[in-house]
Amino acid sequence: MTxxxxxxxxxxxxxxxxxxIWNNATIKEVKAGDSLLRVGQTIRSxxxxxxxxxxxxxxxxxxxxxxxxYLQGGEACSMSLICAIRHNTSEMxxxxxxxxxxxxxxxxxMDLWMSKYKSWYQFVILSYRSRFEELLKTIDAIAFSNxxxxxxxxxxKQVEKLGTTLKITHQEIANDLNSSREVISRLxxxxxxRNRVVIHRNAIEWIK
Amino acid sequence: MTxxxxxxxxxxxxxxxxxxIWNNATIKEVKAGDSLLRVGQTIRSxxxxxxxxxxxxxxxxxxxxxxxxYLQGGEACSMSLICAIRHNTSEMxxxxxxxxxxxxxxxxxMDLWMSKYKSWYQFVILSYRSRFEELLKTIDAIAFSNxxxxxxxxxxKQVEKLGTTLKITHQEIANDLNSSREVISRLxxxxxxRNRVVIHRNAIEWIK
DNA sequence: TTTGTCATGTAACATATGTCACATCTAACC
DNA sequence: GGTTAGATGTGACATATGTTACATGACAAA
Numbered sequence: 382m383t384x385x386x387x388x389x390x391x392x393x394x395x396x397x398x399x400x401x402i403w404n405n406a407t408i409k410e411v412k413a414g415d416s417l418l419r420v421g422q423t424i425r426s427x428x429x430x431x432x433x434x435x436x437x438x439x440x441x442x443x444x445x446x447x448x449x450x451y452l453q454g455g456e457a458c459s460m461s462l463i464c465a466i467r468h469n470t471s472e473m474x475x476x477x478x479x480x481x482x483x484x485x486x487x488x489x490x491m492d493l494w495m496s497k498y499k500s501w502y503q504f505v506i507l508s509y510r511s512r513f514e515e516l517l518k519t520i521d522a523i524a525f526s527n528x529x530x531x532x533x534x535x536x537x538k539q540v541e542k543l544g545t546t547l548k549i550t551h552q553e554i555a556n557d558l559n560s561s562r563e564v565i566s567r568l569x570x571x572x573x574x575r576n577r578v579v580i581h582r583n584a585i586e587w588i589k
Numbered sequence: 590m591t592x593x594x595x596x597x598x599x600x601x602x603x604x605x606x607x608x609x610i611w612n613n614a615t616i617k618e619v620k621a622g623d624s625l626l627r628v629g630q631t632i633r634s635x636x637x638x639x640x641x642x643x644x645x646x647x648x649x650x651x652x653x654x655x656x657x658x659y660l661q662g663g664e665a666c667s668m669s670l671i672c673a674i675r676h677n678t679s680e681m682x683x684x685x686x687x688x689x690x691x692x693x694x695x696x697x698x699m700d701l702w703m704s705k706y707k708s709w710y711q712f713v714i715l716s717y718r719s720r721f722e723e724l725l726k727t728i729d730a731i732a733f734s735n736x737x738x739x740x741x742x743x744x745x746k747q748v749e750k751l752g753t754t755l756k757i758t759h760q761e762i763a764n765d766l767n768s769s770r771e772v773i774s775r776l777x778x779x780x781x782x783r784n785r786v787v788i789h790r791n792a793i794e795w796i797k
Numbered sequence: 798t799t800t801g802t803c804a805t806g807t808a809a810c811a812t813a814t815g816t817c818a819c820a821t822c823t824a825a826c827c
Numbered sequence: 828g829g830t831t832a833g834a835t836g837t838g839a840c841a842t843a844t845g846t847t848a849c850a851t852g853a854c855a856a857a
Contacts, residue, residue, distance in 0.1 A: 441733045459721070513667070516725070550835090559733065564813090564815065735844090736844070775844095778807095
């Protein structure tokens with residue numbers, strides 16, 4: 382990682398801010414599957430994603446999950462932005478889906494930069510806005526759509542980030558949508574009949 | 590409305606900011622039932638609630654609704670905060686539930702104040718955080734709970750804002766929860782059997 | 798009092814989704 | 828090759844929720 386790469390991954394920031402980030406941030410390499418944040422955990426630093434794919438999801442008290450959205454290079458964990466003022470606890474869980482590189486910044490700097498760098502402030506606000514929108518879309522999906530539409534929608538999101546052949550099991554999809562494996566298998570069969578996907582073992586191929 | 594009242598309704602702001610608000614904001618009186626914001630509408634100003642109760646909800650393309658949360662005196666519409674950088678369109682609809690007094694602030698001031706007043710920046714960030722949390726709770730409710738729990742949860746929220754006797758019809762509840770009137774009537778009957786509510790015509794009385 | 802409108806009650810049925818039980822298949826490892 | 832664990836297929840059934848159709852009840856205007 383170099384400061385050059387930082388400029389590429391996070392365009393539109395001010396020059397002195399790049400220096401500031403470079404001098405104060407810690408770079409952390411995580412492995413696919415590593416947990417980055419759990420519901421209830423106190424947030425100690427702001428996280429920016431440099432590389433890799435991070436999955437954000439909601440967990441209830443019985444351990445049931447619900448997939449919310451992905452973060453990738455150039456994006457920030459809103460929960461860690463939003464907690465900057467007070468050292469609050471997280472309301473979401475995050476897990477690395479691929480090997481990933483994360484930049485962590487002490488919370489007090491985050492606060493300082495907000496008033497010091499207009500570009501940082503804009504980055505944070507835009508980040509909020511897009512996460513807010515993701516949540517609203519999620520609410521739409523659950524409130525207004527049946528499982529078949531939600532499944533299609535879900536696969537679509539995966540394909541955007543991961544390419545047309547998804548290495549995923551029916552059980553994992555069921556967990557992400559808080560459904561059950563049999564239901565997902567059933568609906569996938571129907572999607573296959575409609576030529577939307579081809580089902581392989583451990584993988585689903587998206588058509589069109 | 591006086592600048593004194595402003596200090597009471599929005600505590601913890603800096604003194605010069607109160608003056609700035611007072612000199613630049615427009616006060617708008619709206620009637621119960623008035624629409625303040627529609628999905629797709631371009632946001633022209635930031636809205637702060639001085640008095641009254643404002644309902645925020647999501648609408649789909651077929652006009653189906655889903656209740657999100659209430660805003661009351663001392664709170665701000667996050668959508669209008671979040672849109673400050675670019676003149677974006679709203680993703681939510683807002684409606685006055687009671688007669689209400691709204692303070693509107695031109696978007697460019699909002700932007701300026703963020704760097705000028707630390708207290709404004711904190712107000713905005715805290716506002717984001719609580720709305721974000723509301724949305725996460727909503728997702729929890731739809732994803733993990735059955736309709737009976739969601740109904741109880743919904744009535745609970747109403748009672749907190751409106752007192753123990755709710756002037757509301759079963760049809761209105763059904764609209765807010767994207768369900769149907771018969772289902773709500775059925776579940777209310779069960780709640781009445783469990784002594785959680787008493788059902789009156791045009792009203793529901795919350796017990797305990 | 799009568800009438801009409803809107804709110805509510807209710808039974809029967811339709812449908813989506815979840816659950817259970819078990820069969821079958823595939824890849825990996827001995 | 829044979830064994831095994833995990834992934835997937837499938838039918839039968841349970842349950843929650845939505846839908847239809849109609850009855851009843853409450854209130855207000857005429």
